[in-house]
Amino acid sequence: MYGMLFREVLFPFYENRLRGRSTLTYLKELERSQWRPEQELRELNWRKMLEALQFAEQHVPYYGRRFAEHGVRAKDVHAPEDLVRFPVLTKAEIRAHGSEMIATGWKGKLYKSGTGGSTGAPVQFYYDHETYERRFAAAMRADGWAGGRIGEKELHIWGTPTAAEPRWKQAKRALHEAVLRKKMVSAWDLAEARLASVVKEIVRYRPNLVIGYTSPLYFTARYALETGRKLPSPRGIVATAERLFSHQRETIERAFEAPVFDRYGCREVMLIGAECERHQGKHLNLENVFVELDAGGRPARPGEPGEVIVSDLVCRSMPLLRYKNEDIAVAAEAPCSCGRGLPLLAAVEGRVLDMIVGPDGQVLAGEFFPHLFKDHPTVARYQIHQDKTRALTIKIMPGENYRPETSQIIEREIRRLLGDRANLQIQVVDEIPVTRGGKFRVTVSEVPIAFGGEAA
DSSP states (O other): OOHHHHHIIIHIIIIIIISSHHHHHHHHHHHHHHHHOHHHHHHHHHOOOOOHHHHHHHHHHHHHHHHHHHHHGGOOOSSSSGGGGGGBBOOOHHHHHHHHHHHHHTOOOEEEEEEEETTOOOEEEEOOOOHHHHHHHHHHHHHHHHHHOSSOOEEEEEEOOSSSOHHHHHHHHHHHHHHHHHEEESSSSSOOOHHHHHHHHHHHOOSEEEEEEHHHHHHHHHHHHHHHHOOOOSSSEEESSSOOOOOHHHHHHHHTOOOOOOEEEETTTTTEEEEEOOOOOEEEEETTTTEEEESSSSSSOTTTTTEEEEESSOOSSSSSOOOEEEEEEEESSSSSSOOOOOOOEEEOOOOOOOEEEOOOOOOEEEHHHHHTTTTTEEEEEEEEEOOOTTTTEEEEEETOOOOHHHHHHHHHHHHHOTTTTTTTEEEEEEEEOOOOTSOOSSEEOOOOOOEEEEEE
16 A cells, blocks of 8 residues: 555655655656667667767867867767777776766756776776766666566665764664665674574565575575575665676575566766666667677677677766676577567676675675775775685786775774784785686685585
8 A cells, every 4th residue: 555655655755846856757757768669779879879979079189189089079970880999988087087978068056976896996987977867767667677666565675874873864874765665774794693594584575586696695695495494575776886606696596486686887977787587688778878899899799799888878067978887697599489689698707706704703794895996996905815714815907096094994884894803914015916707706705605514
């Protein structure tokens, strides 16, 4: 009863009348457009990309300068193949030229965000409220594919603030979550005792939708199976933020007796692709992002791996165009049988994060570290390594304006979860190497994770 009242009356009144937002209008547009033919959606996607290029060239100093340096103009772009002549945006360039990337004369309020990233290189950026509303609407559409409905119970195994919040902010957050019926559970501590309380909370709350980081979801499900705890079955479980492996999907689905919906995005542009009820790949969020898959300077063919280059089609305050997020993806060779016109990504090779084990058996999700370091943009790059003795080394490459106090703050926040007995040291270094395979790992642990005496 509450769910229907909230969905039909309270939430529309709050969003439309009190806050003056257009989120629900955008959601209705997205729910209609998803059923348009693929060719129509691709044409719309391309027109938006051209508009974003033209706006950036004319109103954003960074792009005007960079396009001129490469001898390219937005008016000369006639097909997606022409984009390869345009410069690619990297994290390093956002860090170095962020102030030049704000649109000239922008009057609206800007909201700051950041990412620790799968490459261990923190970066900060800005967006406007219309961008937030359109992104939120896209996430709501994807939630609907997984069985989510506004006003019905959701449980999020998610990142929580890494530093202590003032009480007024905690109270405001708690009220907001209670009204929206969103129960937030910290994803950081994955120790056996903590997992027991997470399972207990899920059983007590009985959510209709569960959303979480992949690894915490997997360890929660595995713990429930190994201890014989029966979990309630939601309509769906959304796994995101990390790469989802087949054995993780199988374990989560077996524990919850509900389908898993894999979702792909990055904090810089938010949702990129999401699974629908057919689970045949991730539908691209074509209305909001333009996605290129680059195979050595040319567009990758369907079924062929390519580097992800993504452009935000809705943000005009600080547009991110041809942004290389350092993931690899594969476009599907066939459309989804669901009938939606949104094309599919068949696979995404995203971040893989090791767990960290504390001196008293605490298990800390690897996702904690990108969440922590996103608030420290003066760190150019970082990496966490744990050896077999559980000794933890945090390597930090200092960036511009880095201060020694930053190391102390980082150490304090890590010890807040692992305890003062943790064997922990911070090393300020000039370089952090990639792995033998040429990849960069944010967290690397040599300690196996064990529940009930059985190691993962």
